[in-house]
Amino acid sequence: ELKVEQNPLFLSMQEGxxxxxxxxxSTTSDRLYWYRQDPxxxxxxxxxLLSNGAVKQEGRLMASLDTKxxxxxxxxxxxxxxxxxxxxCAVDQGSFGNEKLTFGTGTRLTIIP
Amino acid sequence: xxxxxxxxxxVICKSGTSVKIECRSLDFQATTMFWYxxxxxxxxxxxxxxxxxxxxxxxxxxxxxKFLINHASLTLSTLTVTSAHxxxxxxxxxxxxxxxxxxxxxxxxxxxxxxxxx
Numbered sequence: 001e002l003k004v005e006q007n008p009l010f011l012s013m014q015e016g017x018x019x020x021x022x023x024x025x026s027t028t029s030d031r032l033y034w035y036r037q038d039p040x041x042x043x044x045x046x047x048x049l050l051s052n053g054a055v056k057q058e059g060r061l062m063a064s065l066d067t068k069x070x071x072x073x074x075x076x077x078x079x080x081x082x083x084x085x086x087x088x089c090a091v092d093q094g095s096f097g098n099e100k101l102t103f104g105t106g107t108r109l110t111i112i113p
Numbered sequence: 114x115x116x117x118x119x120x121x122x123x124v125i126c127k128s129g130t131s132v133k134i135e136c137r138s139l140d141f142q143a144t145t146m147f148w149y150x151x152x153x154x155x156x157x158x159x160x161x162x163x164x165x166x167x168x169x170x171x172x173x174x175x176x177x178x179k180f181l182i183n184h185a186s187l188t189l190s191t192l193t194v195t196s197a198h199x200x201x202x203x204x205x206x207x208x209x210x211x212x213x214x215x216x217x218x219x220x221x222x223x224x225x226x227x228x229x230x231x
Contacts, residue, residue, distance in 0.1 A: 033217070033218055035218075040227070041224070041225070042119075042206055042222045042223060042224045042225040043157075043206070043222045045216060045217035045218035045220075045222075046217055047217055048214060048217050048218055048219070050214075088156065088157070092219075096210070096212055096213050096214060096219045097144065097145060097210055097211075097212035097213070097219075098145060098210075099145070099147070099210055099219055099220055100159075100162075101147075101159065101220070102159075103156045103157045103158075104156065105156050106155075106156050108154075
């Protein structure tokens with residue numbers, strides 16, 4: 001059974017600081033996604049990572065994937081308040097059109113002014 | 114971009130009644146849709162995979178007779194929570210697969226339905 005764990009579960013950081021969220025998973029996969037969820041809302045897609053060494057960046061967020069280590073990271077640069085949300089990674093053991101996602105435990109990020 | 118509409122956004126029902134939640138893909142045909150459940154401050158758990166024209170595939174531990182899924186067309190899947198109980202209160206989210214990668218995810222998520230059973 002695939003297990004997807006995120007670290008940390010809770011993160012409180014000051015504006016302007018950098019930090020990294022880690023996503024470890026227990027079985028082989030080279031398809032991983034990152035999502036953002038605001039309170040009471042559904043999921044917003046952030047990144048899709050489809051191969052070992054993949055790196056994607058959008059604004060202050062950068063995601064990477066190391067399939068050999070079964071690890072993905074979401075790096076936050078110079079955090080701002082509007083990045084406060086819960087972030088989920090999800091490992092896909094399926095294929096396009098037949099996805100099978102297992103979500104991570106989530107990381108609740110709070111940015112303090 | 115692709116949009117998935119989920120309705121209703123929230124519903125309150127009495128224990129023992131049934132509730133139907135709809136999930137529509139508005140601008141693409143989705144052969145596969147997924148239903149997730151999310152309890153407060155927890156992650157999303159896949160309940161079932163809904164395939165157009167065939168029976169849904171339920172995850173282990175999900176009662177198929179309690180959570181009825183119908184995927185009658187390529188744009189509509191419904192989840193019916195039958196004989197709801199307070200422990201069924203949760204946030205239910207659907208997603209639809211368009212079969213390829215568009216943007217940052219092959220899946221497009223509905224806005225979720227907050228179910229409260231009293």
